[in-house]
Amino acid sequence: MGGTFDPIHYGHLIGAEEARFRFRLEKVIFVPSGQPPHKKEYQVTPARHRLAMVLLATASNPYFIVSTEEIERPGPSYTIDTIRNYRARYGDSLDIYFITGADAILEISTWKENEKLVRLCRFIGITRPGYDLNQLSHRLPSSYLERIDLLEIPTIDISSTELRERVRRGEPIRYLTPDAVCDYIAKEGLYREERETEKDGQE
Ligand code: NAP
Numbered sequence: 001m002g003g004t005f006d007p008i009h010y011g012h013l014i015g016a017e018e019a020r021f022r023f024r025l026e027k028v029i030f031v032p033s034g035q036p037p038h039k040k041e042y043q044v045t046p047a048r049h050r051l052a053m054v055l056l057a058t059a060s061n062p063y064f065i066v067s068t069e070e071i072e073r074p075g076p077s078y079t080i081d082t083i084r085n086y087r088a089r090y091g092d093s094l095d096i097y098f099i100t101g102a103d104a105i106l107e108i109s110t111w112k113e114n115e116k117l118v119r120l121c122r123f124i125g126i127t128r129p130g131y132d133l134n135q136l137s138h139r140l141p142s143s144y145l146e147r148i149d150l151l152e153i154p155t156i157d158i159s160s161t162e163l164r165e166r167v168r169r170g171e172p173i174r175y176l177t178p179d180a181v182c183d184y185i186a187k188e189g190l191y192r193e194e195r196e197t198e199k200d201g202q203e
Pocket of ligand 1: 012015158
C-alpha cells in the first residue's frame, strides 16, 4: 500500500484491511513515500514523522507491515523501483497488488515506466463514496483498466488534506485517525502552519 500518509487516517486503514480481506492477501505492506514524485519537498511533512505515524497506526494489526524502503532510497520514490524490488525478492509467481487511492491511479499514465509497471503488478484503487467510475475508463486504455480493481470504502470519507486543515483550524481529529496518531501530531506540533498545496506536475 503506497501513499504519502500525511497523515495516515482511518480511510487508509479501512481500505488496507478491506483489500486484504477481499483479495485474500497474505499481508499488506505499507510503503510511505520518501519523496513523492509529484510533490515539492516543502509540501510534505518530513518522512520521519509520516513513518512514525504509519508505525503507530498499523502496530495492532498482525497482517500489516511497514517498509522504509522508499524513505531510505535517495531521489524521488518511483513505484516502478519499489515493485521491481518486490518482484526480485518474491519471484514471478507471487501476485503483487499495488494499493493506493483511485485518484492517484487515475494519473498512472504519467508515472515513470508505467507500461512496464502495469505488467509487473495489479492495482487496487481505493475510492471514496460517490466516486465517478467513468473517470478511469475515460483516462486509461483498456490494457491498463484490466489490471486495476476498484474498492469502495462505503462509510468513510476522510482525507489527509482535511485532517491537516482541521489541525490548522484547531478542530479535533480524534476518531478520524487512531489516538496514537492524534497524540503524535499534538506532541510534535505538526500541521499548525498553512502550507502551499499546489502540485508542480512533475511525476
Ligand atoms: P496523492 O496524490 O496525495 O493522493 C491522491 C488521492 O489518493 C488522494 O485522495 C489521497 O487521499 C488518496 N490516497 C493516497 N494514498 C492512498 C491510500 N494508500 N489509500 C487510500 N487513498 C489514498 O497520492 P500520493 O499519496 O502522493 O501517491 C499515492 C501513491 O502513488 C504513492 O505510493 C506514490 O509514490 C505513488 N505515485 C507514484 C508515482 C510514480 O511512480 N511516478 C507518481 C505519483 C504517485 P489522502 O490524501 O487522504 O491519502
